[in-house]
Amino acid sequence: MSEPLLKVQNLRIELSLRDGIAPVIDDLSFELGAGESISFVGESGCGKSMTALGIMGLLPEKVGRIASGTITFDGEELTTVTQKRLRAIRGNEISMIFQEPMTSLNPVYTVGEQIAEVLRAHQGLSKSAAWNCAIELLDAVRIPNARRRVSDYPFQMSGGQRQRVMIAIALACEPKILIADEPTTALDVTVQAEIFDLLNELKRQTGTAIIMITHDMGAVAEMAERMIVMYAGRNAEQGPVEQIIDHPRHPYTKGLISCVPHIMATLNDERYELTEIAGIVPPLREFGQDRCLFASRCNMVSQKCLDKRPPEAIFGDGQRAACWHAGAI
Amino acid sequence: MSTPPIIPMQETPKARHPMAEAWEMFRGNHAAMVALVVLTLIIITAIIGPYIYPTDPFDMVWAPFSPPGVDGFLLGTDYLGRDLMAALIHGARVSIVIGVAAAFMSVFIGVTVGALAGFYRGWVEELLMRITEFFQVLPTLLFAMVIVALFGASLPMITFAIGVVSWTAVARITRSEFLRIRELEYVTASRASGAKNGKLMFQIILPNALPPIIVQAALMVGSAILFEAGLSFLGLTDPNVVSWGQVIGSNRQYILDASYTVTIPGIAIFVTVLAISLVGDGLNDALNPKLRQR
Numbered sequence: 001m002s003e004p005l006l007k008v009q010n011l012r013i014e015l016s017l018r019d020g021i022a023p024v025i026d027d028l029s030f031e032l033g034a035g036e037s038i039s040f041v042g043e044s045g046c047g048k049s050m051t052a053l054g055i056m057g058l059l060p061e062k063v064g065r066i067a068s069g070t071i072t073f074d075g076e077e078l079t080t081v082t083q084k085r086l087r088a089i090r091g092n093e094i095s096m097i098f099q100e101p102m103t104s105l106n107p108v109y110t111v112g113e114q115i116a117e118v119l120r121a122h123q124g125l126s127k128s129a130a131w132n133c134a135i136e137l138l139d140a141v142r143i144p145n146a147r148r149r150v151s152d153y154p155f156q157m158s159g160g161q162r163q164r165v166m167i168a169i170a171l172a173c174e175p176k177i178l179i180a181d182e183p184t185t186a187l188d189v190t191v192q193a194e195i196f197d198l199l200n201e202l203k204r205q206t207g208t209a210i211i212m213i214t215h216d217m218g219a220v221a222e223m224a225e226r227m228i229v230m231y232a233g234r235n236a237e238q239g240p241v242e243q244i245i246d247h248p249r250h251p252y253t254k255g256l257i258s259c260v261p262h263i264m265a266t267l268n269d270e271r272y273e274l275t276e277i278a279g280i281v282p283p284l285r286e287f288g289q290d291r292c293l294f295a296s297r298c299n300m301v302s303q304k305c306l307d308k309r310p311p312e313a314i315f316g317d318g319q320r321a322a323c324w325h326a327g328a329i
Numbered sequence: 330m331s332t333p334p335i336i337p338m339q340e341t342p343k344a345r346h347p348m349a350e351a352w353e354m355f356r357g358n359h360a361a362m363v364a365l366v367v368l369t370l371i372i373i374t375a376i377i378g379p380y381i382y383p384t385d386p387f388d389m390v391w392a393p394f395s396p397p398g399v400d401g402f403l404l405g406t407d408y409l410g411r412d413l414m415a416a417l418i419h420g421a422r423v424s425i426v427i428g429v430a431a432a433f434m435s436v437f438i439g440v441t442v443g444a445l446a447g448f449y450r451g452w453v454e455e456l457l458m459r460i461t462e463f464f465q466v467l468p469t470l471l472f473a474m475v476i477v478a479l480f481g482a483s484l485p486m487i488t489f490a491i492g493v494v495s496w497t498a499v500a501r502i503t504r505s506e507f508l509r510i511r512e513l514e515y516v517t518a519s520r521a522s523g524a525k526n527g528k529l530m531f532q533i534i535l536p537n538a539l540p541p542i543i544v545q546a547a548l549m550v551g552s553a554i555l556f557e558a559g560l561s562f563l564g565l566t567d568p569n570v571v572s573w574g575q576v577i578g579s580n581r582q583y584i585l586d587a588s589y590t591v592t593i594p595g596i597a598i599f600v601t602v603l604a605i606s607l608v609g610d611g612l613n614d615a616l617n618p619k620l621r622q623r
Contacts, residue, residue, distance in 0.1 A: 058521060062451070087524075090521055090523040092523060105515055106515045107347075118522050121523060153346065169522060170522075
């Protein structure tokens, strides 16, 4: 296989807190091929969004920094590149859409201006060319009557439409990677499905690789080919989606999957009790410890788990699970 | 059997432009609307008045201390026999120009300082805010007097002096708005699409920070007019141009004998500044989304 589009190796991102430094991302490695789509899954506070911000070089100033590891994009090392080059990459080759469509558009500009702005900055299009392109993009993200809506302000649009505009902005320059940070969390279910369809279709058309960050297992199954389950800043398990859902090798993944409710076709079908994963994600200051951080919530915990951080056990088809008991699950 | 009543289709309320909503709000504020009309009249007078009433305010046209309405002079004459009506009309220009120019200048300095401090944080913020505090603790009138006394009492210098002593409020407002807005998601989103710092500051954040700055600027026009009047009252004024403050200043010795020479320009200043304040207050209500729901 040729060199992957994005290769993250042994990434460690540290946040400085009042009581010391915490590694919010601890020894994370993954690869993303061109046109592929992967999903990051995990509870809140597991470092999913931090990974995305780390790749974009948008970690909170003076608080977060990449301590070690490499992020190689298209042969270029992003951790050492200049700010200027990084700005040229952002929005042009890697772009991002955010969780809150209600607040991620600038309220004082029309959506057309905001789409056109990216095109003018990165592709050097003229004002009128960029405007026409913005209309086409709105049409591509299936906003009806794009020619008229292009001069609407964000407040004149619904949440779903705003997220479509965000997608239009993100895809304006046909980036190689699109990072979607919980793109549908703030939207209702039917709109969610539409946004997923749209993303899938645009991915087919443009060949953009997608990194989806979510806590919704359903979204993963719908969107991604491979998934990375994160827990407390560490990789818990990664591999092909179907294989993992079929046979998770990490108790955390197993727990996440069993949390998803299933809709029964008939009321007489046997219904499973919904399980939950007891406990919460450990506080940030415990993140760096040399033990299994999931141990406190795990029902398979043994002495080994408390003494030493588990190495990644490797299974077929690139499935890897960081658990001492992975083989037994 | 009767036909069922036709229920009229409910018109869905269309989301309206924020500026349209602000104007609606402003229109509902009667004091502000009256003030806006008064202010418009004053500005029109300042612009076209001198052509309609071309009497030179420095010409001695009649005997001194002729009371208002006597001898054909609507507002009377001052201690040198100069027409007060002419002084009032011609002086409007200077007072308003100084007010607006000084407000512009302090907005310019204040926005620049506040934007840099609020955007870059860290040592830039520390340094700029200490400088702001330094200017804040200086007694403003005294400081302006020193500048005018040192560099000469010309119109640009008076404007400069007023601007330099009154930008601190704008800087603090701008900084606080920047601190709030820079953390909002659309700023991160712009950053994520590759915007440079300059663009983030002045094209993304500043337009969203404008409403309170506009209100402050409007109020500052009023206070600059007062400031200019204060300086001219103390004699720190350009002797070659007439302004309301200067008329008060030059007639102040005769305040007991011919009080109208001081009262009339005083009322002009009072009305103008009050109108500006009321308009500024109306703008504040109209542009402040928290008040809009009341």
